[in-house]
Amino acid sequence: MNIDNNSFDLMQPSPVPILFIPFKNNEYECNNCGNLYSKTLKFEQKYCKNCLLKYKYTTGSNTYLDVHIIMTNNAQCIEHKATRNNFCTINIQEWCKYCSEISYFRQVFSDYLSFINTKPFNYEVCDKHLSKRGPQYYQLSFGWVESTILSKKSVLIIYLPWWDNHDRCSICPRELDYIQQESKFHCQKWCSHCFIIYIGCSYCLTTNIIIGITNQSQCKNCKRVSFLNIDISGNCIIDEFLFSIKIENKNHHFIADYVNKDPFNVYRFIRSKFYSGINSIIWIPYSQIRNLKKIAEGGFSVIYKATWSVSSYPYFIDVAVKKLINSQDISKDVLNELKSLYQCNDGNNWIIGCYGITQDP
Structure with a gap:
């Protein structure tokens, strides 16, 4: 670190x-x-x-x-x-x-x-x-830690000298989820949509914001180490793909350069660099896909009509599910096609959007 x-x-x-x-x-x-x-x-x-x-x-x-x-x-x-x-x-x-x-x-x-x-x-x-x-006492700093899903790459950590108890993500409006811990007092939360992790130190009332996925975080004040256990899809290729379409590495350096120019606007600055306003491709648990009905089949895939039980909303959405044939090991070519589709989607209705990726267990 x-x-x-x-x-x-x-x-x-x-x-x-x-x-x-x-x-x-x-x-x-x-x-x-x-x-x-x-x-x-x-x-x-x-x-x-x-x-x-x-x-x-x-x-x-x-x-x-x-x-x-x-x-x-x-x-x-x-x-x-x-x-x-x-x-x-x-x-x-x-x-x-x-x-x-x-x-x-x-x-x-x-x-x-x-x-x-x-x-x-x-x-x-x-x-x-x-x-x-005074406010000048609370200065930010930053560091880098090895990513657990991006090989040989580092992700940014912003060290906040205060206890961040926001209940919603600083980038998107979604409510933050607690990361499962052995202790009943929660001090780890994250946004599974933006891949932003918040780790609090209950001894110092400080917070580390990690922009990416890693397996540990250290309080800069007392040096205590917190261990994280985040399982997204269970497939490192899919995890790396999902992270790559959300966060560009160059934005890490923009934030690192900004950190102490205006510490109390750091949330607004992070949002300005990462929030696109376009629905991102996310990981969807297969248990949320229901009522599959086959409607077409080709040489490489089968198309189904289904309903998606959206976890963040109390309703169902009718969706089309494209199931790849013999795709136990998903290829990067398929993911690159999805990435191109995502990059072309500027919010207009004339491009078919992709909600996310799932995997039949």
């Missing part, structure tokens, strides 16, 4: 994983304890008060979180006196579930404004308590 030499001076890694903030902000229940999530006063960042309380007592330190806390109403607080009126702090050990609220977590990126507007509600009182870490 090759990492650039840009500065990555972050908060000290937590001695225990931070499990009270979800990796997708559209969740309602804590993955760790099952309680309902609460929301911060600003930016509606979700967190679990029960797990935060356990974390507070376990660590006994305020050096692991960049958080802003304000006092709400301590009239009935059983732990503090009224002297906490107009109270504001960045020390998580000062947080009380009875008389204070989390204004926002500065390390959590669920809203662009959370990094631009850094002032809590009661700014006049709290100004002296504001973190010294």
